[in-house]
Amino acid sequence: MKPSFIGDKRGVSEEFTSLPALMVVMIGFALFFALIATTYVTYHQKLDEKELHEAAHHAVLKLTLPESPLVSEGDTDTPLIVSAPISAISANDLTECCNLTGYDYRVKIYYYDEQGEKQLLRGTENLFTGTHSSGDTVSASRKIAVKFADGEIRYGKIVVTVWRIEG
Amino acid sequence: MSKSPHLLDDTRGIVAWLISQIGLLLAAGVLIASIASLTFYSDWQKEAEAKAIASEIATQIETMDLKSGNNLTLCMLPLKNYHYNVTISTEYVTVRREGGTFTDVITAREALLIKPFIRPAAWNLAWNTSEELYDFLCLNYGGGQYAGNDTHPFLFRDKERVKQYLYEELSRTAPVLARQPLLMENVNEPLFLEKTFIYFEKDNGDLEMMGIVIIHQEVPS
Numbered sequence: 227m228k229p230s231f232i233g234d235k236r237g238v239s240e241e242f243t244s245l246p247a248l249m250v251v252m253i254g255f256a257l258f259f260a261l262i263a264t265t266y267v268t269y270h271q272k273l274d275e276k277e278l279h280e281a282a283h284h285a286v287l288k289l290t291l292p293e294s295p296l297v298s299e300g301d302t303d304t305p306l307i308v309s310a311p312i313s314a315i316s317a318n319d320l321t322e323c324c325n326l327t328g329y330d331y332r333v334k335i336y337y338y339d340e341q342g343e344k345q346l347l348r349g350t351e352n353l354f355t356g357t358h359s360s361g362d363t364v365s366a367s368r369k370i371a372v373k374f375a376d377g378e379i380r381y382g383k384i385v386v387t388v389w390r391i392e393g
Numbered sequence: 394m395s396k397s398p399h400l401l402d403d404t405r406g407i408v409a410w411l412i413s414q415i416g417l418l419l420a421a422g423v424l425i426a427s428i429a430s431l432t433f434y435s436d437w438q439k440e441a442e443a444k445a446i447a448s449e450i451a452t453q454i455e456t457m458d459l460k461s462g463n464n465l466t467l468c469m470l471p472l473k474n475y476h477y478n479v480t481i482s483t484e485y486v487t488v489r490r491e492g493g494t495f496t497d498v499i500t501a502r503e504a505l506l507i508k509p510f511i512r513p514a515a516w517n518l519a520w521n522t523s524e525e526l527y528d529f530l531c532l533n534y535g536g537g538q539y540a541g542n543d544t545h546p547f548l549f550r551d552k553e554r555v556k557q558y559l560y561e562e563l564s565r566t567a568p569v570l571a572r573q574p575l576l577m578e579n580v581n582e583p584l585f586l587e588k589t590f591i592y593f594e595k596d597n598g599d600l601e602m603m604g605i606v607i608i609h610q611e612v613p614s
Contacts (some may be wrong), residue, residue, distance in 0.1 A: 248417045248420065250421045251417060251424060255420060255422055255423075255424050258424060258428065258441075259427075262431070277504070280455075280506065281506055284455055287459050288458065288459060291459065292460050292461050293590075293604060295463065322603075325508070326506050326507070327505060327506055327508055328504065329506070341418050370582055
């Protein structure tokens with residue numbers, strides 16, 4: 227009796243044509259899922275960045291409104307800031323004016339001196355809410371006029387750096 | 394003519410088909426199905442559309458916070474050719490729409506940067522609008538004399554009490570809203586976004602103001 231094909235112990239070399247095709251398909255598989263994974267990760271990174279940008283933009287606009295403790299006079303288009311009271315402003319004052327849900331931020335105010343050098347306004351070295359940033363940060367800035375006690379007005383800018391609150 | 398042997402009895406053939414070619418067919422089938430499902434049957438477009446609606450409403454609410462004077466803005470849901478609803482809690486705007494391919498309901502959520510005072514009409518709260526808030530504050534914190542508006546500002550010494558009340562009111566409503574948010578299902582149903590200021594008069598006569606955003610459904614008279 228002839229053995230069945232399963233019991234046939236004689237080996238045959240399988241046709242070689244299907245193995246390269248299988249390899250091509252598996253490479254296609256890997257490339258496809260790598261592409262999808264990269265797109266997914268990039269999309270979420272961009273989404274995170276967009277949310278941080280929105281938060282920073284909101285904070286910088288809010289902190290230059292007339293009711294902001296940083297702004298002493300002016301309207302929404304040209305906020306003026308005096309240098310004297312800045313040192314008296316605390317994190318609590320900032321939070322009272324602009325409390326971003328899920329974010330903390332740091333405020334720095336710069337002005338340009340007579341030589342055109344950018345200088346940090348005294349009192350804004352350590353002006354931030356919550357704790358120091360531990361992750362990604364995004365900054366937004368807005369042009370302002372800095373008014374000094376002697377009535378001298380200088381061109382400057384306010385920079386708000388935002389980060390997510392951990393946990 | 395001799396009869397041909399049965400396929401399984403034919404020892405001359407090889408059955409390579411059963412091994413690598415079936416694997417090839419399966420792999421190619423899964424790959425093509427994955428691409429097709431992601432391209433043609435995925436809900437990503439519907440999700441993006443729901444996200445856009447949520448984002449639009451959240452932006453409108455956040456923009457109110459940037460108003461430098463009292464402001465009342467009407468917010469209407471965009472008209473779409475499918476059914477969807479919007480829920481607003483203190484921290485999120487959520488859009489749910491029907492017609493998903495793999496799930497019945499597609500959900501998109503947008504976090505709010507600010508914490509507005511949300512006053513659903515069905516809750517029967519002590520105040521809903523800014524005018525009602527001024528009346529409430531006047532009665533409970535202003536001794537019938539100070540309302541907190543620009544014409545009858547609070548004395549500066551009342552600031553902490555008023556702030557504490559507003560903080561407690563927000564803390565009280567936020568968990569309830571998280572469970573039972575303000576629901577909008579009808580595009581003709583208006584939602585009012587209100588920026589209002591509570592004024593405090595300092596000893597030197599200067600006014601300090603505190604801005605809040607109120608979301609309510611009460612049509613102004």
